[in-house]
Amino acid sequence: MKRIKKIIGGLIVGTMLMAASHVLAAEQAKNVILMISDGMGFNTMKATDYYTGAPAVYESFSVKGSMNTSSAGASGGYVGVPYNPAQMWSNFNYQKSGYTDSASAATAMYTGVKNYDNQINKTTNGANLTTFFETASLQGKATGAVSTVNFDHATPATVVAKTTNRNDYATITSQMIASGLDVIMGAGHPFYNNSGQAVTANYSIVGNETNWNSITGNANGRTFIETKSDFEALANGTLLANKVFGVAQVRDTIQDSRAGAPGAAMNTNVPNLLTMTKAALNVLDNNVNGFAIMIEGGAVDWANHANGLKRSIDEQIDFNNSVQYVVDYLNAGSNGNNWNNTLLIVTADHETGALWGPTAGTFNQISDNGIGNLPGAVYNSGNHTNTLVPFFAKGTDAGLFNTYLTGSDPEMDNKYGIDLAFNSYIDNTDIFKVMSAAQNTAVPEPSVILLFGLGMAGLAAFRCK
Ligand SMILES: [Zn+2]
Known part of the structure; x- marks a missing residue:
């Protein structure tokens, strides 16, 4: 009888700890993937949907809203x-x-602190800020920054760099080289022009020749790659590396700054964002x-x-x-990574171009001209705007965003012709808060694991009976 009690006790404890462990596991994001389309507003998104004839995969995520x-x-x-x-x-x-x-937008999203424009991970008082990615690296995780523009451009640079001048590529590149980043990928090759043609070296894109020699010399243990075939x-797994510095053979951006008409042939010597993501x-x-x-779609901004x-x-x-690939990767449970241990966030840092419908100067919706045809839309600015941008999240702790949806703009759905969910908005600093909460949630203490093990032993004993 005493033994049966002990077994049942073990079963109960085991079940309770299984439940507790399940909760802990569900809240613990092993991986965080932040995907930013730089300059994407709601109308960038809609224009693309009309052009392709289908919504992007992230538009069906259950957690979504707008962002200041x-x-x-x-x-x-x-x-x-x-x-x-x-006022809007x-x-x-x-x-x-x-x-x-x-x-400043990247600083807010990666550190939770609002700072001055053009400054990277510096407070308004000039102090250095530590990013979510740097903390993840210190926790023993692998970290990466990938972009379709030069790797030392603002959004990827802010993953680790600290400077009051975002255009100081010498400092930024040297800081990225010295950082804990395991993967750095993007454009920014000094030996190629924007059409991917070989030219006389111009090192300003990486600050100086010394930085370039460090990159190509596999500094800090990163394997240097540059050819499309190496990416x-x-x-596809035929090239293996633990740390990589990949600089595609093009200068400012993979495709957007190439010569020729808008629809001119793509640069053929470079990877796309999808390949770099894989x-x-x-x-x-x-x-x-x-x-x-x-992972940044950096040139949406440039085109806008x-x-x-x-x-x-x-x-x-x-x-x-690229987002579709990440979704497929997680759906497949690739390498043990899935929606139960990974948080995926898709958003923009700001809108660019004040893109609205075909009647300039008014809040009119863009019009659908069918698949493969440019939609009816007009840019009303050549610069960024302060409009709300979309965000989407799925996976571990994605639901935390719902607690930050405290802003309200009841006109959003009506003016853009979008889901009612976008009438609520978060702040860009909330991206940092949710990423940190997801990844810093306490893992089971060794004592809990031990108790859990004993509980399982009790369960096993009961089953053996
Ligand atoms: Zn811009």
Whole structure:
């Protein structure tokens, strides 16, 4: 009798601990994947959907909403203020005021702190900030930064760098080289022009020749790759590496800045974001502790700055394909990674171009001209705007975002013709809060694991009976 009690006790404890352990496991994100389409507004997204004839995969995620992108302002200039729905819909030009830049937007998302535009991981008092990715690296996780623009551009640079000047490529590149990043991929090759043609070296894109020699010399243990075939080999597993510095053979951006008409032939000597995404995950998922990565569709912003809708859509399609790959990767449970141990976030850092429907200067919806045809849309600015941007999340702790959806703009669904869910919004600093909460949730203590083991022993004994 005493023995039976003990067995039943063991069963109960085992069951309870199984439940507790399950909860802990469900809240613990082994991996965090942050995907940013730089400059993507709701109408960038809709324009691409109309062009392709189908919504992007992330639009069906159950956790979604809008996001405020305001910064602390500009050093010595304007003071940043959060998005104001009443002002937005009463004055068409309001959206063109007080917009963030990518450096401060990335700092807010990666550190939870709003700083001045053009500054990377510096507080408004000049102190250094530690990013979510740096903390993940210190926790033993593999970390990466991938972009379709030069790897030392604001959004990827902010994953680790710290400088008051986002254009200081010498400092940024040297900091990235010295950082704990396991994967760095992007454009930014000094020996190629924007059309992927070999030219006389111009080292300004990496700051100086010394930085370039460090990169190509496999500094800090990163294998240097540059050819399209090497990116593809890394993606399909025929090339193996633990740490990689991949600089595609093109200067400023993989495709967007190439010469020719909007629909001119693509550069053929470079990987796309999809290939870089596959390659990066293939390297990072070797770490048993998990990984944290930022993957950027960086040139959506550039195309929108140039008011080039065709190239913006092209860039957004590459971004969407990359998100689709990540979704497929997690659906398949690749290398043990799935929705129960991974948090995926898809968002933008700000809108660019004030893209609206065909009637300029008014809040009119863009029109669908069918698959393969550019939608009816007009850019109303060549710069960033302060409008809300979309965010989507799926996987471990994605539901935490619902507690941060405290902003309300009841006009969003009506003005854009989008889901009611986008009438609620978070702040860009909440990205950091959710990523950190997801990844820093306490893992089971050794004593709990021990008790769990004993409980399982009791369960096993009961079963053996
Ligand atoms: Zn921009």
